[in-house]
Every structure is written in structure tokens, then in C-alpha cells.
Amino acid sequence: MPRGKKRTQPEEVPERKRRTTRRTKRAIEEDEAEEEAPEEPFVPPTRPMVDHRPLPVLSPVAQRRLMKELESLVKNPVEFATIDAKDDNLARMIANLTGPAGTIYAGEHFVLQFTFPATYPIDSPEVVFLPPHVPMHKHIYSVGHICLSSLYDQWSPTLGIRGVLLSIISMLASSPRKERPADDADYARECTLNPKDTSWAFHDDRC
Amino acid sequence: MEDDEFEEDEGIQDEDEEIEEGVSPIVSAVEFQVIAPDQIRDKQEEIKAQVADVLGLPPDLCQMLLIQFQWNKELLLEKFMDNPEKVQAEAGVIVAPPPPLPAKFECDICCCEFRRADGIALNCGHLFCRECVRGHLENAVSQGPTCISTPCPHSGCPAKYPEPIFASVLGTGKFLEKYNEFLRHSFVEGSHDMKWCPAPGCSFACISTGGGTACKCRCGHLFCFRCAAEAHAPATCDMVEKWTMKCNDEREDLTWITGNTKQCPKCHIPIEKNQGCNHMTCSRCRHEFCWMCRGPWTEHGSETGGYYKCNKYDPKKHDDPYAVDAKNQLTYYVHYFERYTGHQQSQKFASGQLKKAQEKMVELQSRPGYDSQRAAFILQAVEQVIECRRVLKWTYVFGYYLKDGPEKNLFEFLQRDLERTTEHLSELSEAPVEQIDRMELVNYSTATRKFLHNLMVGIENGLSR
Numbered sequence: 001m002p003r004g005k006k007r008t009q010p011e012e013v014p015e016r017k018r019r020t021t022r023r024t025k026r027a028i029e030e031d032e033a034e035e036e037a038p039e040e041p042f043v044p045p046t047r048p049m050v051d052h053r054p055l056p057v058l059s060p061v062a063q064r065r066l067m068k069e070l071e072s073l074v075k076n077p078v079e080f081a082t083i084d085a086k087d088d089n090l091a092r093m094i095a096n097l098t099g100p101a102g103t104i105y106a107g108e109h110f111v112l113q114f115t116f117p118a119t120y121p122i123d124s125p126e127v128v129f130l131p132p133h134v135p136m137h138k139h140i141y142s143v144g145h146i147c148l149s150s151l152y153d154q155w156s157p158t159l160g161i162r163g164v165l166l167s168i169i170s171m172l173a174s175s176p177r178k179e180r181p182a183d184d185a186d187y188a189r190e191c192t193l194n195p196k197d198t199s200w201a202f203h204d205d206r207c
Numbered sequence: 208m209e210d211d212e213f214e215e216d217e218g219i220q221d222e223d224e225e226i227e228e229g230v231s232p233i234v235s236a237v238e239f240q241v242i243a244p245d246q247i248r249d250k251q252e253e254i255k256a257q258v259a260d261v262l263g264l265p266p267d268l269c270q271m272l273l274i275q276f277q278w279n280k281e282l283l284l285e286k287f288m289d290n291p292e293k294v295q296a297e298a299g300v301i302v303a304p305p306p307p308l309p310a311k312f313e314c315d316i317c318c319c320e321f322r323r324a325d326g327i328a329l330n331c332g333h334l335f336c337r338e339c340v341r342g343h344l345e346n347a348v349s350q351g352p353t354c355i356s357t358p359c360p361h362s363g364c365p366a367k368y369p370e371p372i373f374a375s376v377l378g379t380g381k382f383l384e385k386y387n388e389f390l391r392h393s394f395v396e397g398s399h400d401m402k403w404c405p406a407p408g409c410s411f412a413c414i415s416t417g418g419g420t421a422c423k424c425r426c427g428h429l430f431c432f433r434c435a436a437e438a439h440a441p442a443t444c445d446m447v448e449k450w451t452m453k454c455n456d457e458r459e460d461l462t463w464i465t466g467n468t469k470q471c472p473k474c475h476i477p478i479e480k481n482q483g484c485n486h487m488t489c490s491r492c493r494h495e496f497c498w499m500c501r502g503p504w505t506e507h508g509s510e511t512g513g514y515y516k517c518n519k520y521d522p523k524k525h526d527d528p529y530a531v532d533a534k535n536q537l538t539y540y541v542h543y544f545e546r547y548t549g550h551q552q553s554q555k556f557a558s559g560q561l562k563k564a565q566e567k568m569v570e571l572q573s574r575p576g577y578d579s580q581r582a583a584f585i586l587q588a589v590e591q592v593i594e595c596r597r598v599l600k601w602t603y604v605f606g607y608y609l610k611d612g613p614e615k616n617l618f619e620f621l622q623r624d625l626e627r628t629t630e631h632l633s634e635l636s637e638a639p640v641e642q643i644d645r646m647e648l649v650n651y652s653t654a655t656r657k658f659l660h661n662l663m664v665g666i667e668n669g670l671s672r
Contacts, residue, residue: 061317061339068318121316122342153350156362157316157343163362 051193055091062120066090069161078165091116103173110135124155126194127164136178143188145195152200238417241425244391244410251394254280262287267369272298274355278397299358299367301330314339316360331366333359341376348382352389404428405435441666442604450604472501499549543607547600554596557589564589567640584645588636588652595629595659614670621662628655
């Protein structure tokens with residue numbers, strides 16, 4: 001189920017201490033440089049952040065499992081989603097999503113990126129929307145990160161690509177209005193490329 | 208700047224009234240049992256067996272229930288009687304045996320075929336191959352303490368892995384070790400009568416068997432069972448908490464200056480105290496003075512009885528720059544704070560003396576008439592100094608929150624006695640071997656112990672004559 005990201009109360013913790021997500025040293029330095037500059041109004045990113053991280057080298061188990069999953073998705077596709085995988089490296093896949101008919105996103109086009117860790121499916125894949133193809137949703141940040149517990153600590157090794165796609169589509173289908181999370185601008189400044197670096201908290205079990 | 212601080216301190220009277228007039232019991236080793244990690248295991252088994260007896264369920268499933276209830280046996284039993292299905296579901300316990308399992312199956316994680324014998328299933332019936340279960344459990348353990356309630360890998364399945372599966376799948380290795388450590392921690396932290404010894408690196412746990420609070424671990428660390436700070440009798444936990452907060456609130460520079468340096472009363476060079484005794488000699492002008500009151504040392508000593516007024520806050524006699532207004536709360540605080548940090552530093556210094564005392568013992572033993580038992584008095588004297596310093600330190604917190612009156616007079620009288628002998632014992636015990644008089648040191652140790660006892664008993668009896 002989709003959930004909200006935890007917001008730290010600024011009056012409780014001093015500014016410096018608030019940034020406690022697991023982050024690279026570089027990211028913190030960048031932050032500090034940013035803090036000195038006057039705060040500029042937040043502009044949502046219009047193209048994907050440049051990701052220089054090398055792709056994981058999949059274990060034989062992960063490769064076999066992903067091949068099986070792809071076969072199953074060809075045989076029995078998920079409605080409103082198509083998978084675009086390159087045979088030479090299964091560690092990264094792109095899914096093209098169409099807003100489900102009868103929802104507020106009907107006909108819109110979204111792009112999801114899956115990055116599978118070497119230890120997949122014991123560890124969850126990194127799943128993000130690629131800007132600018134990010135749905136306007138209460139639990140989806142404009143940088144493309146999705147607040148969905150089954151992608152993080154509620155991940156189950158049997159979920160797979162199909163499970164993730166179905167959760168995200170149902171998350172879109174049940175959304176009553178198009179809006180961003182309340183802390184969208186703050187989050188964009190704080191987060192790293194990998195949404196799994198964020199400590200997600202769960203306070204919204206509804207939609 | 209000083210004015211600000213004065214204003215901040217006007218709240219003191221109000222704070223004082225919130226302090227309960229409780230009495231802290233003195234150190235008693237009888238009221239605690241110190242146990243090693245493997246004994247914690249036995250205790251755990253004991254509780255498991257008790258719950259299994261009452262509920263008529265296998266002990267391993269009972270452990271899952273206990274984990275869910277943070278080892279609160281009473282709460283578990285109560286809730287279980289109310290609604291057993293709900294309690295079991297929340298704990299991921301399935302009592303009914305699994306449905307018949309197929310002879311061959313495809314593991315949903317690695318997508319390979321296996322015989323039933325090579326798979327592992329909980330009572331939910333979801334079969335996975337051993338290797339994938341191992342990966343799943345190892346991953347859970349590396350995620351941290353939550354691994355003690357790891358669910359079945361099947362999406363949405365509530366069943367959780369009991370301990371025996373961890374043990375058989377993880378084999379003997381660092382993952383199982385980690386798992387057992389997390390299990391032990393959940394048990395000790397969940398049990399109301401158990402606490403980890405707070406000393407860094409110590410793996411003993413202590414069980415409270417009486418009402419006492421000062422607990423001495425087998426590692427030697429003496430701590431308060433209630434608040435985990437250093438044992439702080441006669442001050443109460445409440446006082447210690449307020450005092451610590453107060454000390455943190457005070458400006459850092461004030462704290463450091465009053466706590467660590469004083470100017471030589473003669474040549475005004477700032478002096479940092481780095482030795483145990485209050486008898487100071489300025490390294491520049493050789494002036495001898497008392498660290499506490501900065502008066503000349505010649506006016507001090509048991510002959511004159513002058514020095515030992517130093518423990519008593521006298522509003523009329525303060526020539527410190529802070530003592531402008533005798534009624535000033537800051538001065539009141541600084542008076543207690545200086546003495547508190549004084550004893551704290553002396554305690555640290557005395558602890559450092561332990562090694563030297565052992566060397567002195569060895570030296571003594573080489574002399575005729577001294578065996579290890581007969582030489583032990585040196586070490587005992589230093590240990591006595593450390594204990595007295597620790598108690599004296601906390602008496603200044605106790606005294607700070609004690610209202611004026613006959614009780615306070617008696618308290619200060621007892622405190623003065625202890626302080627006087629401790630100071631003397633401290634000086635004697637720091638002397639080089641050739642200057643040590645065995646009888647004198649033994650006598651002073653005994654006297655100091657007696658005064659310590661008098662002080663503690665006096666406070667315990669409510670400071671009434």
C-alpha cells in the first residue's frame with residue numbers, strides 16, 4: 001500500500017542533524033554548498049538525473065529468475081504496462097505505463113525504471129519513475145521516487161516485476177486527485193539517486 | 208551577560224519543589240544477580256516453557272508469541288485468553304499443520320525444481336528451496352533487530368520463522384550469532400527486571416531481585432538500575448536528571464572555567480587541577496592554597512578545623528567574582544557545581560591511581576614481613592577513596608536540592624566528616640611507598656568507611672537525630 005514519507009519536525013531537531021538518511025559524502029558536501037547559497041524556488045526536474053552508478057552484476061539465480069519473469073510477462077501481460085528489456089543486461093529494465101482507463105490518469109504516459117540488485121529477488125529492485133514522465137500523485141515525488149512500502153521494508157521475494165507493476169497501477173487507480181507529496185520540494189533537495197537510501201515511514205494506510 | 212544567567216537561575220526554587228523527598232538506598236550487592244549471555248538463554252527457555260505449559264502450544268511457537276509481546280508474559284497470557292486467533296495472527300504463528308506438500312515443487316524465488324525434502328515450509332505451506340530461505344534469512348539478519356520476526360517470503364503471508372529454522376538453515380556462522388544476539392537483546396530489553404550493564408563492551412546483564420537501585424556488575428561497573436547512570440546515592444534519579452540537565456544548560460564557558468580552572472589567589476595565573484587532592488601548590492609562585500575555597504592552605508588542616516568548612520555554603524564568605532550577591536542563585540549553583548566537579552575529577556584521578564597502587568603493592572611484597580594479603584591495604588585504600596569520591600560527588604547534587612533546615616545541617620555535618628577523612632586518605636594513599644605508614648592508612652580507611660556508612664544511614668533515616 002502507498003505510504004507517506006516521514007517528515008522530521010524541524011523544531012525538534014536542529015537543521016544540521018535533520019539530514020540523517022544514508023547518503024554519500026559527496027551528497028552531503030553538495031548539500032552544504034547549497035545551504036550557503038540563497039534558497040531558490042523549487043523547479044521540478046524535467047529530465048532524468050544523470051546516473052553514473054555502474055549497473056549491478058546479477059547472480060545466476062537473479063538472471064534465471066528475471067528470464068522466467070519476462071517469459072511470464074510476455075505470455076500473460078499486465079494491463080496498461082509493457083516491459084522493455086535488453087537481453088544483454090537484465091539488471092535494468094524500462095516499463096512503459098499508460099494511465100489506466102477510467103482513472104484520473106487515463107491515457108497519460110509514464111516511464112518506470114527497474115534496477116535489479118545482484119541479490120535479486122532476496123533484495124528488492126530499485127523502482128523509480130523517470131522525469132518528466134512522473135504521475136502527479138500524493139505518494140510519488142517529482143524526482144520519480146515512489147513511497148510504496150512493498151518496494152522497501154515490506155518487499156517479498158515472490159512479488160517480482162508483476163507484483164510491483166500491479167501495486168503501482170492500483171496505487172494510481174485509487175488516487176482521488178492529482179497532487180504532489182507535501183514535502184516534495186524538501187525531498188528533492190535531500191534525496192539521493194537511490195530511493196532505498198531514504199528512511200521511509202508509514203503513516204498513511206488509506207488510498 | 209551575567210545578568211542573563213542570573214535570570215535563568217530564578218527558576219531554581221520552583222524546580223526544587225518538584226523534587227520528591229525520596230531516600231536513595233545504599234549499595235547492596237545482594238539485590239542483583241549478574242548473568243552472562245549463555246545464562247540469559249536459560250532464563251529465556253524458562254519463560255518459554257512456562258508459557259508453553261499454560262497455553263499448551265509448542266515452546267518455539269510460544270517464543271514467537273513472546274517476541275510479539277516484547278517478552279511481557281502477563282500481557283501475552285491476558286490477550287491470548289481474550290482472543291487467541293488475533294494474538295496468533297499478529298505474531299505470525301500458525302498452529303494448524305501445513306496442507307499436504309507436493310513431492311516436487313518449483314521454488315518461487317530461484318525458479319528451480321526441487322524435491323520436497325530439499326524445501327522448507329512453515330505451517331502456511333509455502334515451500335521454498337533451502338538456499339533461497341538461507342538468502343532470505345541472512346538478508347533479514349543484516350537488516351537488524353527486526354529479523355527476530357522475519358515473515359515467510361511469500362508475498363502477503365503472515366507466517367513468521369521460528370528460531371529452530373534460523374538455527375538449522377544458517378548453520379554456525381556470524382549470521383546465526385547475530386540472530387541470537389538480537390534475540391537476547393529483545394529478551395533483556397523487554398524484561399522489566401533485567402538490564403544490560405551500561406559499561407561499554409560489557410555483555411553481562413543484571414537481574415533485580417530486590418528493591419535496590421545501585422547495581423554492581425561483574426565487570427566492576429557500578430550503575431543505577433533505574434536510570435543506567437553511574438550509581439548516584441544519595442541523590443535520587445530525579446535529582447540526577449535535573450542536575451545533568453542543569454549542568455548542560457549552563458553556558459559552556461562557565462562550566463569549563465568553574466569546573467576546570469581557578470586563578471592562583473596570589474599570582475592570578477589560571478590553574479587547571481589535574482591531581483586528586485585539594486591541596487594546591489601554584490607552579491609559578493609556589494603559593495599553597497585550598498582548591499575548594501582558594502584560601503591559603505596554612506589556614507587548613509585538621510589542627511585548625513578551618514578547611515573543613517569548605518563543604519558548607521556560607522553566603523557571607525565569598526570573594527569569588529561570582530559572589531557579588533550572596534543570595535544569588537548562580538553562586539549557590541556554582542558552589543555545589545564546583546564541589547561536584549572537584550570530586551568528579553578526584554574520582555577520575557583516584558581511578559587512575561589503581562594501577563600505581565598495584566605497583567606499590569608489588570614493591571612492598573619484596574620487603575620482609577609483607578605478603579600479598581598484608582600489602583593489599585594500599586589497593587583497598589585507593590578503592591575506598593574512589594567510592595567516597597563518587598558518593599561525595601553525588602552528595603553535592605543531593606545537597607543542592609535539599610532545603611535549608613536542621614536536616615541540611617545534619618547532612619552537611621556528616622558530609623564534612625566524610626570529606627575530611629577522604630581528603631586525608633587520598634593524600635596518604637598517593638604518597639610514595641617509603642612514606643606509607645601501614646597503620647595510619649589502615650586506620651584512615653576504616654574511619655572513612657565508618658563515616659561513609661554514617662552518612663548513608665543518616666540520609667536513609669531521613670536526617671533526623
